[in-house]
Amino acid sequence: MICYKKELTVRYETDVCVVGGGPSGVAAAVAAARHGARVFLIESQGCFGGEGTVSLVPAFMPFTDGVNFLAGGIGREIYDRCVTENPDGVVGTTIGVQAEHLKRIYDDLVTAEKIDFLFFTTMVDVIARDGHVEQIVVAAKSGMYAISAGIFIDGTGDGDLCAWAGAPWEKGDQNGHVMPSTLCSMWVNIDWSERKNQAAELERAFLDHVFTQEDRHLPGIFKTGAHTGGGNIGHAFDVDGTNEADLTRGMIDGRKILLEYWKYYREYVKGGFAGAYPVLTGSTLGVRESRRIQGDYVMTIGDFNRRASFDDEIGRFSYPIDDHIAAPTKEAYEAFNREHTSMRYKKGENYGIPYRALLPRELDNVLVAGRCISTDKKMQSSIRVMPCCYITGQAAGTAAALAVEKAQNLRKICVSELQDRLLQMGAFLPNHR
Numbered sequence: 001m002i003c004y005k006k007e008l009t010v011r012y013e014t015d016v017c018v019v020g021g022g023p024s025g026v027a028a029a030v031a032a033a034r035h036g037a038r039v040f041l042i043e044s045q046g047c048f049g050g051e052g053t054v055s056l057v058p059a060f061m062p063f064t065d066g067v068n069f070l071a072g073g074i075g076r077e078i079y080d081r082c083v084t085e086n087p088d089g090v091v092g093t094t095i096g097v098q099a100e101h102l103k104r105i106y107d108d109l110v111t112a113e114k115i116d117f118l119f120f121t122t123m124v125d126v127i128a129r130d131g132h133v134e135q136i137v138v139a140a141k142s143g144m145y146a147i148s149a150g151i152f153i154d155g156t157g158d159g160d161l162c163a164w165a166g167a168p169w170e171k172g173d174q175n176g177h178v179m180p181s182t183l184c185s186m187w188v189n190i191d192w193s194e195r196k197n198q199a200a201e202l203e204r205a206f207l208d209h210v211f212t213q214e215d216r217h218l219p220g221i222f223k224t225g226a227h228t229g230g231g232n233i234g235h236a237f238d239v240d241g242t243n244e245a246d247l248t249r250g251m252i253d254g255r256k257i258l259l260e261y262w263k264y265y266r267e268y269v270k271g272g273f274a275g276a277y278p279v280l281t282g283s284t285l286g287v288r289e290s291r292r293i294q295g296d297y298v299m300t301i302g303d304f305n306r307r308a309s310f311d312d313e314i315g316r317f318s319y320p321i322d323d324h325i326a327a328p329t330k331e332a333y334e335a336f337n338r339e340h341t342s343m344r345y346k347k348g349e350n351y352g353i354p355y356r357a358l359l360p361r362e363l364d365n366v367l368v369a370g371r372c373i374s375t376d377k378k379m380q381s382s383i384r385v386m387p388c389c390y391i392t393g394q395a396a397g398t399a400a401a402l403a404v405e406k407a408q409n410l411r412k413i414c415v416s417e418l419q420d421r422l423l424q425m426g427a428f429l430p431n432h433r
């Protein structure tokens with residue numbers, strides 16, 4: 001053990017500091033800026049988009065419930081640009097992600113609001129006293145320094161800011177098992193006119209020992225362009241997304257098993273995939289689940305089942321329970337399939353997301369958005385997808401700006417006014433008129 005002391009300058013002071021420029025962080029920063037707050041956004045990578053760009057997650061899950069557009073506002077702007085500018089990536093309600101295209105959409109959104117932001121800037125510590133975050137400490141090429149803000153928004157996906165500031169959190173099931181991670185990949189030379197059931201030949205390939213693990217859950221290669229696809233294939237099990245040793249193993253294993261899938265697609269699936277090949281893997285591992293920050297309200301599977309409504313809801317969503325298997329066994333996959341097919345809504349059904357799920361317990365000037373908001377494990381597997389991250393990010397940014405404008409504590413803002421502002425932005429709030 002060593003004691004390391006260092007004096008730091010507070011290089012930036014702002015109203016709202018957003019940490020992490022993934023879907024939730026970008027939506028939060030843009031929303032806060034549009035409502036008049038001075039915003040500083042930091043991102044450790046060299047682009048915005050988080051898992052949707054850096055990790056090459058290949059598709060958006062639906063923005064709608066089949067009747068209503070749920071991710072209205074900033075989500076709608078992103079959706080419209082993806083659909084009109086990359087129509088070859090649209091397959092029904094699934095919108096393929098061209099990572100390069102999506103990066104530029106985020107660049108445009110952030111720069112249009114004149115938000116101060118920095119890439120290659122990583123939060124490494126949080127200075128908090130009595131539940132109040134005063135500064136964050138960042139590390140960048142120029143060294144270490146601090147950023148002060150009235151309000152902080154945690155868009156790190158892993159809840160780093162909240163956890164380091166002292167908010168309670170949970171991770172995984174009762175044994176600590178989280179969903180597996182995936183190293184996503186970019187594929188070219190696909191003939192999409194020859195559609196195939198991508199999982200149909202798995203058992204034959206297992207018998208031929210093509211794979212080092214018998215993983216029956218194959219989300220597949222998603223169409224992202226006329227001849228390109230994004231691979232959400234192969235799982236890295238038992239990876240704790242908050243542990244760099246696990247992440248390192250996941251990257252090495254992910255690159256190794258991708259070769260097995262390449263053989264599988266070439267020699268077993270064939271059809272339009274016979275000549276396809278991967279040209280790139282993600283620069284970061286795709287982590288589906290890590291910390292779940294515990295907030296003033298914890299959304300549960302019960303809320304999913306009852307299509308819950310809340311007085312303080314900031315949006316509604318409808319994606320099924322999608323809790324990927326924690327181990328590659330046949331039984332686990334069959335259980336996943338039963339749950340994934342039964343735990344889904346009919347068209348037009350949706351559940352509410354309360355503002356309280358964005359308010360980490362024991363912290364008074366922090367909001368959390370994205371895949372680590374306050375839920376139980378099952379509910380997290382629904383709220384984690386990108387359209388919902390836009391909903392929670394937009395709400396967090398709007399709430400932060402409102403609190404700054406009124407000089408109020410985040411728990412004292414007028415929720416009805418927050419809902420008014422979200423409605424004006426285009427949010428889906430049918431219970432608030």
Ligand SMILES: Cc1cc2nc3c(=O)[nH]c(=O)nc-3n(C[C@H](O)[C@H](O)[C@H](O)COP(=O)(O)OP(=O)(O)OC[C@H]3O[C@@H](n4cnc5c(N)ncnc54)[C@H](O)[C@@H]3O)c2cc1C
Nearest residue numbers: 020022023024044050051061123157286287370371385386
């Ligand atoms: C394999 C896989 C497949 C998926 N498939 C789909 C799909 O088909 N459709 C869909 O809609 N969703 C899908 N998802 C879910 C979705 O991509 C993520 O849940 C979503 O991107 C989470 O958004 P976020 O903003 O919470 O976090 P992230 O996307 O993880 O973004 C967090 C950002 O914060 C930055 N950051 C983290 N820590 C720090 C720090 N200390 N300092 C500075 N910056 C930091 C990161 O670099 C990152 O850019 C998938 C996820 C995975 C892993």
